Amino acid sequence: MKTFLILGAGTGGTMVANKMAHELDPQEWRIIIVDKFETHYYQPGFLFIPFGIYSPNDVIKPKRDFIPHNVEYVLSDIELIEPDKNRVTLQKENKIINYDYLVVSTGTQIHPEETEGMAEDGWHENKFDFYTIEGATALSRFLKFWKGGRMVLNITEMPIKCPVAPLEFLFLADWFFHERGMRDNVEIVFATPLDGAFTKPRASSVLGGMLDQKGINLVPDFNIGWVDNDKQAIVSYDEQEVEYDLLVTIPTNMGAEVIDRSGMGDELNYVPIDKHTLQSDKWENVWVIGDAGNAPTSKAGSVAHFMLEILIENILRHMEGLEPLPKFDGHANCYIESGFEKGILIDFNYDVEPLPGKFPLPGFGPFSLLKESAANHWGKMAFRWIYWNILLKGGEMPFESQMTMAGKWA
Amino acid sequence: MSLLETVSLNEEGFLTNPEEWTKEIAVEMAKGEGIEDLSEDHWMIIDFCRESAVDSGSAPTLRQITKGTGISTKVLFGLFPKGPAKKVAKISGLGKPEGCV
Numbered sequence: 001m002k003t004f005l006i007l008g009a010g011t012g013g014t015m016v017a018n019k020m021a022h023e024l025d026p027q028e029w030r031i032i033i034v035d036k037f038e039t040h041y042y043q044p045g046f047l048f049i050p051f052g053i054y055s056p057n058d059v060i061k062p063k064r065d066f067i068p069h070n071v072e073y074v075l076s077d078i079e080l081i082e083p084d085k086n087r088v089t090l091q092k093e094n095k096i097i098n099y100d101y102l103v104v105s106t107g108t109q110i111h112p113e114e115t116e117g118m119a120e121d122g123w124h125e126n127k128f129d130f131y132t133i134e135g136a137t138a139l140s141r142f143l144k145f146w147k148g149g150r151m152v153l154n155i156t157e158m159p160i161k162c163p164v165a166p167l168e169f170l171f172l173a174d175w176f177f178h179e180r181g182m183r184d185n186v187e188i189v190f191a192t193p194l195d196g197a198f199t200k201p202r203a204s205s206v207l208g209g210m211l212d213q214k215g216i217n218l219v220p221d222f223n224i225g226w227v228d229n230d231k232q233a234i235v236s237y238d239e240q241e242v243e244y245d246l247l248v249t250i251p252t253n254m255g256a257e258v259i260d261r262s263g264m265g266d267e268l269n270y271v272p273i274d275k276h277t278l279q280s281d282k283w284e285n286v287w288v289i290g291d292a293g294n295a296p297t298s299k300a301g302s303v304a305h306f307m308l309e310i311l312i313e314n315i316l317r318h319m320e321g322l323e324p325l326p327k328f329d330g331h332a333n334c335y336i337e338s339g340f341e342k343g344i345l346i347d348f349n350y351d352v353e354p355l356p357g358k359f360p361l362p363g364f365g366p367f368s369l370l371k372e373s374a375a376n377h378w379g380k381m382a383f384r385w386i387y388w389n390i391l392l393k394g395g396e397m398p399f400e401s402q403m404t405m406a407g408k409w410a
Numbered sequence: 411m412s413l414l415e416t417v418s419l420n421e422e423g424f425l426t427n428p429e430e431w432t433k434e435i436a437v438e439m440a441k442g443e444g445i446e447d448l449s450e451d452h453w454m455i456i457d458f459c460r461e462s463a464v465d466s467g468s469a470p471t472l473r474q475i476t477k478g479t480g481i482s483t484k485v486l487f488g489l490f491p492k493g494p495a496k497k498v499a500k501i502s503g504l505g506k507p508e509g510c511v
Contacts, residue, residue: 157472195493221492223472225484237487267473 002029005088005099007078008256009035009063011043011392012290012304013105018394019312021068031070032097034090036077038063041133042387043161044301047168047337049136050143051176056133058384066392078106081262083283101285101315104264104271106256108161108291108299114252115156117227127227127247130169131161139248143176148185149245154234155192156224159268160253161291161299163199164346166190167207168337169248174214175339188215191222191234191242200353203346206370210338253299255292270294275350276326278311279318287315297330297350305391306331306401331403333359335380343376345369349403358407361398366407413438424500431503439501444491452489455479459502469499469507 004020006013017033024031045059067073076092087098110131112119118127128142129135151173155166170190177183190197190211197208197218211218225237233243255269264271264282272281273288275295280286289307291299307328314324330350335343345367346354358366367376390397417430423442425431436456440448448456458479462470472495476483490497495507 193493195496223483223487223493225487237484238491267471267477 002100003098004029004031004101004103005097006031006033006103006105007081007088007258008105008107008292009033009040009067009073010105010107010290011301012107012292012307013103014040014063014066014392015304015308015394016103016105016289016311017067017071018392019308021071022394023312023316026070030072032072032074032099033067034074034076034078034088034097035063036075036091038075040066040392042384043131044387045384046130046133046136047165047172049133050128050130050139050169051172052140052144053172056137059133061388078256078258079261081258081264083262083264083280083286086285099285101319102283102287103311103315104259104280104286104288104292105290105304106259106292108253108255108270110251111254112249112251114254115224115226115249117229118249118251121229126232126245127249129249129251131165131250142246146246148177148182150187150189150243151246151248152189152191152234152242152244153248153250154222154224154242155194155250156252157193158199159299160250162334163298164334164336166192166250167197167211170211170216171214171339172337174216178340187217189217189219189242189244191219191224193221193223195220200348202356203348203354203370206344206356207336210372214339259292266294274324274326275330276328277314277324278307278328279314279324284318287311295328295330298332298334300332300334301387301391302333303331305397305399306333308394309401327402329402331401333399335376335383337377337380338372341377342372342374343378343380344372345376345379347403347408352403352405352408355408357409360404360407369408414442422506424505425503428503435503436501439503443497443501445489445497445501449489451481451485455481455486455489455498456502459498459504463502463504469495469502469504471495471507 006016020031039060040063042059045054048054076090079089079091081088087096089096110129124138128139177186196204197211198204223237224234226235228235233241235241255265259265259269271288271293273293289311290304297303310327333347335345337343345359347359348354354370356370359369360366418426420426459470486494499507
């Protein structure tokens with residue numbers, strides 16, 4: 001009996017388990033998936049919790065509901081991965097699992113403690129993250145009774161999970177304060193280490209224009225060094241100060257600690273992979289899906305989805321002694337909530353930045369690209385249903401893995 | 411004629427052909443970034459970035475520089491004010507650092 005082991009039952013790992021359960025012969029293979037938590041979070045939904053659009057119940061379901069019954073689900077933290085010995089040690093009873101193939105899908109987590117003064121006095125009192133369920137719900141409670149003041153949103157350093165989420169947060173906050181009749185009492189500031197609103201030039205210019213229109217102040221090239229809790233200010237390494245009444249931070253993002261403990265990661269604990277085949281640089285039976293790897297594309301569920309079919313095909317090829325195909329192009333596709341029940345859609349890959357045009361989506365689209373529309377907002381809201389009911393189970397989606405230029409204005 | 415007029419630069423001021431890089435070009439580029447004199451520490455970081463780019467094919471990120479050279483982020487910001495990773499990449503004749511996706 002051979003073992004196919006998946007570490008992490010988030011978006012990527014769950015999709016791989018569902019696909020592999022169909023592909024592998026149960027007489028020959030056993031499939032095991034390990035995760036330390038019982039609850040699956042719909043992470044794109046965290047963004048809506050601070051504004052009371054979603055409640056925590058809207059974004060949680062038991063992980064077990066999404067794991068096929070012929071896949072063994074082990075609830076445990078992982079102590080160590082030893083890829084030279086093809087084995088993994090679990091924290092639960094120090095159990096050892098020997099594997100033939102390993103898929104790493106241990107994801108990305110936030111680390112507010114990486115910034116001096118952040119995760120201390122006032123953490124989750126007037127300094128919040130919204131990348132965890134705890135942060136998002138604490139911020140929701142705070143905003144319910146806030147009378148206004150200066151709200152500062154700060155990105156600590158790149159890369160981060162879902163790089164458009166901070167912008168969406170700003171747009172939704174602007175809308176939220178408008179709706180509550182208190183927009184005039186709130187100054188919104190966006191302090192970012194980037195030189196503009198976003199990472200890619202054309203999208204950055206469109207999104208930067210929207211910040212202007214909404215009266216959101218951009219502080220570019222701001223690299224946070226520490227938080228001065230007495231002054232209630234964030235201070236950059238070159239000693240610029242930005243004072244806040246409410247601080248919303250996107251802390252340093254890092255891969256799982258077990259990747260570091262196992263000596264498998266780069267300086268941020270991401271596993272180095274071939275960005276086109278998704279195979280580990282070092283171990284040919286180790287494969288990585290989603291934001292656990294170092295592929296220079298967005299760390300987002302849509303990307304994990306676009307990786308899926310290519311990853312599965314390459315693993316199956318490898319099992320037959322064939323070379324993996326360099327087919328993954330870095331495709332990412334993001335609905336950006338822009339407030340007032342509108343949204344923007346961007347679609348891009350390693351080589352092509354987000355462009356304006358139309359996104360042809362059979363049965364749903366077309367959606368406007370790099371331009372606000374109501375349809376883009378409803379596309380985003382419909383996505384939660386699609387995520388729980390189709391995507392996680394590895395069902396057919398009307399999206400191509402590789403990006404197409406059809407409809408784009410180059 | 412300035413030395414920088416002899417090489418091709420992209421719209422953001424990065425060298426488009428890394429082969430054209432010389433130490434003299436680096437000195438000129440540093441001046442353009444507001445750094446009048448390149449000290450030994452500056453050169454140590456520039457050398458590290460150029461070596462790192464040979465191995466990985468792209469300019470190192472801030473964290474790769476601090477981890478690789480042992481220089482703290484604070485000191486790095488002192489040497490290359492504002493965005494050190496971007497500035498060093500430019501002065502070292504490399505492309506804009508990845509990681510911004």
